[in-house]
Amino acid sequence: MTLWGSIKLQDGITPMMEQLIFFHDHTITILMMITTLVTYTMISLMTNSFINRYLLEGQTIELIWTMLPALTLIFIALPSLHLLYLIDEINKPLVTLKTIGHQWYWSYEYSDFNNIEFDSYMKPINELSLNEFRLLDVDNRVILPINTQTRVLITATDVLHSWAIPSLGIKIDATPGRLNQTSLIINQPGLFFGQCSEICGANHSFMPIVIESVPTNMFIKWLKSF
Numbered sequence: 001m002t003l004w005g006s007i008k009l010q011d012g013i014t015p016m017m018e019q020l021i022f023f024h025d026h027t028i029t030i031l032m033m034i035t036t037l038v039t040y041t042m043i044s045l046m047t048n049s050f051i052n053r054y055l056l057e058g059q060t061i062e063l064i065w066t067m068l069p070a071l072t073l074i075f076i077a078l079p080s081l082h083l084l085y086l087i088d089e090i091n092k093p094l095v096t097l098k099t100i101g102h103q104w105y106w107s108y109e110y111s112d113f114n115n116i117e118f119d120s121y122m123k124p125i126n127e128l129s130l131n132e133f134r135l136l137d138v139d140n141r142v143i144l145p146i147n148t149q150t151r152v153l154i155t156a157t158d159v160l161h162s163w164a165i166p167s168l169g170i171k172i173d174a175t176p177g178r179l180n181q182t183s184l185i186i187n188q189p190g191l192f193f194g195q196c197s198e199i200c201g202a203n204h205s206f207m208p209i210v211i212e213s214v215p216t217n218m219f220i221k222w223l224k225s226f
């Protein structure tokens with residue numbers, strides 16, 4: 001990560017996160033237009049002294065200022081709902097990753113294969129090498145193949161946790177006794193960081209998540225190394 005990379009969130013690497021970023025920009029654009037119009041109107045009202053002593057009603061302007069906000073809300077609500085339903089869609093997965101939250105670390109299981117499970121603890125500061133991130137790197141990373149329909153099952157063993165990775169556009173509660181499900185396709189290789197997002201106890205800040213997305217042949221090679 002560069003300086004710019006370290007002061008903002010990482011880029012979206014799933015089609016869903018890319019769409020979420022487009023939707024955010026779309027909404028912010030509308031917000032800026034409204035703010036500009038309202039600011040202009042307020043300044044104009046404060047600096048002028050227009051008076052209309054005989055004004056009782058104005059059907060046309062009232063119709064416009066009722067319909068315009070309603071239309072604006074529809075143009076935000078429709079793409080928002082569209083995305084909401086797309087995100088909820090589960091396609092037929094090729095790989096399943098099971099994520100289990102513990103106080104205070106994550107453990108992972110690749111249930112499609114035999115005996116592939118491991119714990120993922122944060123690396124303590126004194127064990128970090130120079131190219132690793134403080135409070136963000138882990139000893140065992142989650143390895144996932146790119147361009148593969150992946151299913152993630154999330155649960156917890158003790159208290160509520162939340163498995164959240166901004167670049168995947170995923171933030172899902174890890175609840176004891178419940179199995180939550182989501183799906184994703186990663187479209188580029190790289191290292192992507194996330195953290196637990198549910199206050200889960202004393203070391204809540206110290207259970208980060210690292211995803212390493214790799215080409216499929218490297219993923220198979222990694223599976224064989226177990």
Ligand SMILES: [Cu+2]
Binds near residue numbers: 101162196207
């Ligand atoms: Cu947690």
